[in-house]
Amino acid sequence: MLFQVGGxxxxxxxxxxxxxxxLPSSLRAAVTYSLGVLALRRPFIHKILDYEDEFFALLxxxxxxxxxxxxxxxxxxxxxxxxxxxxxxxxxxKEINNKHLDSADSIAHSSLEKRQKVLSVVFMVVLPxxxxxxxxxxxxxxxxxxxxxxxxxxxxxFDDFDGGGESSDSRSDTNEQGSVQGRAINRIKKIIAACxxxxxxxxxxxxxxxxxxxxxxxxxxxxxxxxxxxxxxxxATGQELMDTSSRISKIRSRERERLRGPPWLKAVQGxxxxxxxxxxxxxxxxxxxAVFFFKMMExxxxxxxxxMSAPTVYPPPPPPPAPKVAKEGIxxxxxxxxxxxxxxxxxxxxxxxxxxxxxxYSCIFKYVSQYKRCPVTLVPATVEQIRxxxxxx
Numbered sequence: 001m002l003f004q005v006g007g008x009x010x011x012x013x014x015x016x017x018x019x020x021x022x023l024p025s026s027l028r029a030a031v032t033y034s035l036g037v038l039a040l041r042r043p044f045i046h047k048i049l050d051y052e053d054e055f056f057a058l059l060x061x062x063x064x065x066x067x068x069x070x071x072x073x074x075x076x077x078x079x080x081x082x083x084x085x086x087x088x089x090x091x092x093x094k095e096i097n098n099k100h101l102d103s104a105d106s107i108a109h110s111s112l113e114k115r116q117k118v119l120s121v122v123f124m125v126v127l128p129x130x131x132x133x134x135x136x137x138x139x140x141x142x143x144x145x146x147x148x149x150x151x152x153x154x155x156x157x158f159d160d161f162d163g164g165g166e167s168s169d170s171r172s173d174t175n176e177q178g179s180v181q182g183r184a185i186n187r188i189k190k191i192i193a194a195c196x197x198x199x200x201x202x203x204x205x206x207x208x209x210x211x212x213x214x215x216x217x218x219x220x221x222x223x224x225x226x227x228x229x230x231x232x233x234x235x236a237t238g239q240e241l242m243d244t245s246s247r248i249s250k251i252r253s254r255e256r257e258r259l260r261g262p263p264w265l266k267a268v269q270g271x272x273x274x275x276x277x278x279x280x281x282x283x284x285x286x287x288x289x290a291v292f293f294f295k296m297m298e299x300x301x302x303x304x305x306x307x308m309s310a311p312t313v314y315p316p317p318p319p320p321p322a323p324k325v326a327k328e329g330i331x332x333x334x335x336x337x338x339x340x341x342x343x344x345x346x347x348x349x350x351x352x353x354x355x356x357x358x359x360x361y362s363c364i365f366k367y368v369s370q371y372k373r374c375p376v377t378l379v380p381a382t383v384e385q386i387r388x389x390x391x392x393x
Contacts, residue, residue, distance in 0.1 A: 008112040010234040010235045010237075011220070011234065011235070012080075012082055012216060012233055012234070012235055014211070015245065016080050017222045017233065018080065018211070019080065019220065020074070020076040020077045020079070020080050020082060020233075021076070021222070021223070022080070023075075023076035023126075024060065024075075024076060024124075028056050031056065031059070032049070032052060032056075035048055036049065036169070037051055053129060053132050053136075054129075054131060057125055057126075057128075057129040060075070060124070060125050061121065061125045062280075063075040064120075064121050064124050064125055065121055066280045068084075068112070068117045068120055068121065068249065069117070069251070070247065071083065071085050072111060073233075073236075074120070074124055076378055077233060081235060081236050082233050082234065082235060082236065083233070083234055083235070083236045084112055084116075084231050084232070084233055084234075085109035085110065085111070085112070085232050085233075085234050086109065086110045086111065086112055086113060086116060086230060086231060086232075087220075087230045087231065087232050088108045088109070088110055089106075089107065095314060106244045109232060109234060112231070112251060116230070116231060117228055118227050120229060120231070123228075123229070127225075131203075133156050134192055134196050135196070135200075137189055137193070137196075138192060138193050138196040138197075138328075140189075141189050141190065141192070141193035143195065145193075184344070192215055194197075205221060206223075209259070210222060210223050210224055211228070213222075215325045220232050229391065250272070252277060255273065256270060256273065278360060301352050315354045322356075322377065323354075323355045323357075323376075323377045324367075324377065325354060325376055325377060326376070326377050326378040327377050328378060329374075329376045329377060330375045330376055331374065337365055339358075339359050339360045340349075340357065340359060340375065340376060341359055341360065341363040341364065341367060341375060342360060342363050344360070346358060346359065346360050347360050347361075347362075347363040348360060348362065348388075349361065349388075349389040350365070350386050350387060350388050350389060351386070351387050351389055352368070352374045352381050352385060352386060353381075353385040353386070354374055354377075354379045354380070354385055355374040355376060355377045355379055355381070356382045356389075357374065357376045357377070358389065359375075361386070361388060365386060368381050368382065368383055368385075368386060369383055372373060382392075
């Protein structure tokens with residue numbers, strides 16, 4: 001059951017239904033990102049982003065209506081080869097007498113009615129739109145409550161008083177009306193902020209319960225909305241996929257026959273219908289291709305920016321030249337294990353940091369304390385620049 005990815009039978013797998021349900025939200029994110037990229041060069045597109053909920057609801061309204069009208073499926077379901085079917089329970093007298101109902105024989109599927117198509121659009125477009133608006137109101141109220149808890153409420157009001165002009169009575173009337181409307185709006189927002197978490201939790205709980213039951217083959221409805229409408233989502237047969245094009249051509253021929261008016265008006269209407277048909281026919285492919293194109297451009301420019309902003313890695317600098325032995329300095333012994341000061345094998349070796357030569361610690365400490373320099377190179381040095389060595393060659 002959990003691994004029926006190949007899709008045997010007419011019942012879609014859980015993964016197909018989940019992918020079809022999540023496609024609108026992914027499509028919205030991709031469309032919003034695409035508009036944001038275009039708005040960088042065309043500032044007027046920011047007006048569309050200001051009404052993002054309305055724009056996406058209108059777009060999905062057109063796509064879902066066209067898809068349900070032509071294919072009996074939502075926009076996302078048609079991409080996965082799924083179709084919506086009305087559920088009818090057939091109960092015979094024999095079954096009633098035997099008090100036995102076989103689920104495989106008692107459930108029949110039929111094409112969607114007009115009422116079911118309209119309500120499907122309401123569940124897929126209108127309700128998500130209102131949910132997004134309630135979510136935005138809840139977020140604003142939550143931010144305002146958090147801000148008030150941190151900094152307190154500011155009730156300061158700044159009124160402009162004119163020497164002449166309208167009377168104080170008219171100003172008081174307008175202020176009272178505004179205050180009444182403001183209090184009513186604030187009260188509605190507070191009610192939404194208090195009720196929305198429960199509504200959201202209930203919606204998510206019902207969605208999870210139906211998805212779990214669908215996964216366990218305990219129900220044929222993937223969501224509460226499909227159950228309320230009495231709709232099963234089934235896989236489209238090969239014949240149904242072949243009949244879709246003929247069905248669309250019949251619908252469009254009937255629409256062209258309904259055109260009324262003079263010949264020039266019919267020609268204009270026919271041209272507008274043809275353009276609309278072309279846009280709707282290639283909406284699925286165009287949107288998916290646009291999403292893929294913009295995501296590819298995002299990856300391209302992001303990788304280019306990362307290459308430009310990445311710090312330049314330079315090769316390590318060459319080591320400094322070895323310090324030269326001063327003419328007046330102590331000569332070095334050919335045996336590198338001997339201390340230049342005492343000419344004995346080094347005991348408790350230490351190095352002078354300014355020159356790099358190694359001596360006995362007691363010898364170099366006394367010499368630097370007295371002469372303030374390296375005995376070999378005569379470079380000025382202090383006792384703090386003497387480093388003990390724990391391993392000597």
